[in-house]
Amino acid sequence: MIITCAELNQFRSYEHCALTPCAGVNVLLGDNGQGKTNVLEALYLCCTGRSHRTRQDRELIRWGAEFAAVRVQAQRRDGDHDVEIALNALGRRRIKVFGQEISRSGELLGHVTGVLFSPEDLRTVKDGPAERRRFVDMALSQIKPAYYYALQRYARALKQRNETLKAIAAQPALAATLDAWDEQLAAAGAELMRQRRAYVEKLNAVASETHRDIAEGREKLEIRYQPSVTGGDDAEAVAEALFGARENDMRRLSTSVGAHRDDVQILVEGRDVRAFGSQGQQRTAALAMRLSELDVMREQLGEWPMLMLDDVMSELDPGRRRQLIGRLKGIQTFITCTDAEDLAGAAIGQAWRVENGELKDA
Ligand SMILES: Nc1ncnc2c1ncn2[C@@H]1O[C@H](COP(=O)(O)OP(=O)(O)OP(=O)(O)O)[C@@H](O)[C@H]1O
Ligand SMILES: [Mg+2]
Structure with missing residues (x-):
């Protein structure tokens, strides 16, 4: 897949900006x-419906403006795709795909597909499980919009179950209504677990090679799914775990087991990189995870997603930079950098100079 044209209006620092990228390396x-980064953020928004930096749409709107809009046209194997997202300060969104307004947010997914590596990715490795779930969820949602809908169903059921737990404290008779939420939570949760396990296994299968290419020495990277429910990935096992936790949950007023408590373990040389990795090892692991995501998405989608590399070059030594650049063949890539020297050796197809919210051909 390649982006053929992108347009930003009142997005972040841009009043208006239009770009026609090349199919290869764009700088x-x-x-x-x-x-x-604002440009990459806009492209990523069209892939996932989310910014990688904020959950507040209002931050994406240019200061003083009332709305922001991004439009991306892409060429996939099956033809041209067109996505347009308009945001207003009240949080209202209007999303068009092929020029038609969509009614469900999941309909955005799968048209413009991309992988973003950014400095924020260090959090995937360093922070708590929520970041790693998000890493998996965002990739799977792009690959399978049905996964995104299962996530939505799960979140709704979880919210209802938690509200019911609180209501029971005042009205014990309501305990009987927990069964219905447990059932929905178990069905959606089991689906999430199966997809997560399969995805993490695929990721792991390519991760050690990806990692070896960009890591110093011969360290091995492993990625393992760590589900909250360990009795199996089927609805029965999840329902059983929920039932088993019920009494405890009624005391704590929240749901203690399920897909919302899943984690992904990241090991370098068999050790948890979160606890034992150096800053450099953590950074390399984060980059390797994104490059593995790229590989798995290609396999699953049948074509390369585009790749966005934010601020990555300055952090790599020349050898690893060469390795990374060598991987970019056939992949539409957007690279940000402050020093053109960092890209020595790359076949740059298109470059812009970014100055104060304006793009100029470089
Ligand atoms: N909503 C907004 N309206 C106007 N300007 C904004 C808005 N949000 C951010 N900015 C401006 O955008 C700029 C940051 O842009 P961006 O993060 O893309 O920079 P960058 O070129 O990637 O910088 P770096 O090299 O430091 O990563 C800042 O100057 C900030 O003031
Ligand atoms: Mg930046």
């Missing part, structure tokens, strides 16, 4: 704070 070059 956004500029000093700090000029608007390079």
Whole structure:
């Protein structure tokens, strides 16, 4: 898949900006704070419906403006795709796909597909399980919009179950209504677990090679799914775990087991990189995970997603930089950097200089 055209209106620091990228390596070059990441953020928004930096739409709207809009046209194997997202300060969104307004947010997914590596990715490795679930959820949602709908069903059932737990404290007779929420939670949860397990296994299968390419030495990276429910990935096992936790949950007023408590373990040389990895090892593991995501998405989608690399080059030594650049053949890539020297050796197809919210051909 390649993006053939992108347009930003009142998005972050841009009043208006249009770009026609090449199918190969596209470079956004500029000093700090000029608007390079903002462009990647806009493209990523069209892939996932989310920013990688904020959950507040209002932050994406140019200061003083009332709305922001991003439009991306992409060429996939099955033809041209067109996605347009308009946001207003009240949190209202209007999303069009092929020029038609969609009614369910999941209909956005699968048209513009991409993988973003950004400095925020270090959090996937360093922070708590929520970041790692998000890592898996965002990739799977792009690959399978049905997964995204299962996530939505799960979140709704979880909210209802938690509300019921609180209501029971005042009205014990309501305990009988927990069965219905447990059933829904178990059905959606089991689906999430199966897909997560399969995805993490695929990720793990390519991760050690990806990691070896960009890591110093011969360290081995392993990625393992760690489900909250360990008795099996079927609805019965989840329902049983929920039932078993019920008494405890009624005391704590929240649901203590299920897919919302899943984790993914990241090991370098058999050790948890979160606890034992150096800063450099953590960074390399995070990059390797994104590059593995790229491989798995290709396998699952039948074509390469585009790749966005934010601020990655300055962190790698020349050898690893060469390795990374060598991997980019046939993949539409957007790279931000402050120093053109960092890209020595790359076949750059298109470059822009980013200055104060404007793009100029470089
Ligand atoms: N909603 C907004 N409206 C206007 N300007 C904004 C908005 N949000 C962020 N900015 C501006 O955008 C700029 C940051 O853009 P961006 O993060 O893309 O920079 P960058 O070129 O990637 O910098 P760095 O090299 O430091 O990563 C800042 O100057 C910030 O003030
Ligand atoms: Mg940046």
